[in-house]
Amino acid sequence: MRLRTLMAALTATLLALAASSAFAQNDPLAGDAATTERSTIIVGSADFPESQILATIYAKALAAKGVKVEIHPNIGSREVYFPALKDGSIDLIPEYGGAVLRYLDKNSTQNSTDDVLAALKTALPRGVQILSASSAQDTNTVTVTQANAEKYGLKSIGDLKAHAKDWVLGGPPEWKVRPDGVPGFEKNYGVKFKSYKTLDVCGPLVLSALINGQIQVGCGFSTDPALKSHKLVTLADPLNQFPSQNILPLISSAKVTKDITAALDAVSAALTTDDLxxxxxxxxxxxxxxAIAGDWLKAHKLN
Incomplete structure (x- = not known):
């Protein structure tokens, strides 16, 4: 009986170890402790393609300077990867200035690039810091067709004031009430639209409505390829109605060195919204x- 009990316990232990190993293989935060050196930079990404390409650029730029790197892509949302950065599961991740500030401080009101970056330095927890931000931004935009932009001389959101009374604005439901939606257009720019058409979150429904003339103004994202492929124009936001979302490296302070800072600063200096x-x-x-990251680094002589 004791032998059976011992064998059963041993079998259960082996099964548990096997299950744990299988989980680790599928866990984007899991690393091989035997091969991951303390000097290795573990680069993570969020669970969407743009973050993954930026993480790949960071990793390749560091590797080109002789830094040992590992990539843990597709970790998940900010609620998952931010704690991972604090506990050392990852060391570096591309971030968006305004979004991470709002995550850290729900009551923050800073929208301009300078204000957001200054506030971030105060809001970040101990042991985590930002390096130089790029000019590239993935932020909400106000979008019109190129034809209307040229016909009516539209360059800035404020230029809509003379025409909005006859035009329809389209976007997600929350734009009807959020400060960066309809209330913001009226308060910041004095722009009042004829009506608001509820569509999707700056996606294919807004794009289709713009192209087909069902709306004249729509929400968009500044790095959406549809801007070029469908000849759309993003209107400038000089009053910072939308929070700036400059892309920047968020890194564990313990892993910051002169060489790592130089490599990532060079990426930030070269990266543009058009590149994205x-x-x-x-x-x-x-x-x-x-391939995409390698081509970009080669074009900017960073590989």
Missing amino acids: IDMNARINAHDSYD
């Missing part, structure tokens, strides 16, 4: 992250 539009178009065409 082009890279997102390649992602949509099913090009690999490695």
Whole structure:
């Protein structure tokens, strides 16, 4: 009986270890402790393609400077990867200034790039810091067709004031009440639209409505390839109605060195919003992250 009991316990232990091993293989935060050195930079990404391509660029830029790197892509939402950054499961991840500030401080009101970056330095927890931000942004935009932009001389959101009374604005349901939606257009720019058409979150429904003339103004994203492929124009937001979303490296302070800072600062200095539009178009065409990142680094002499 004792032998049976011992064998049963041993079998249960082996099964538990096997299950744990299988989970680790599928866990984007799991690393091989035997091969991951303390000097290795573990680069993570959120669970959407643009974050993954940015993480790949960071990793390849660091590797080109002789830094040992591992990539843990597709971790999940900010609620998952931010604690991972704090506990050391990852060391570096691409972030968006305004979004991470709102995550850390729900009551923050800073929208301009300078204000957001200054507030971030105060809001970040101990042991985590940001390096230089890029000019590239993936933020909400106000979008019109190129034909209307040229016909009516539209360059800024404020230019809509003379025409909005005859035009329809389209976007997600929350734009009807949020400060960066209809109330913001009226308060910040004095722009009052004829009506509001509830569509999707700056996606294909808004795009189709713009192209077909069902709406004249729609919400968009600044790195959407549709801006180029469908000849759309993003209107400038000089009063910062939308929070700035400059892309920047968020990194564990313990892993910051002169060489790592120099490599990532060089990426930030070169990265533009237009670059992201082009890279997102390649992602949509099913090009690999490695190829896209490698081509971008080569074009900017960073590999």
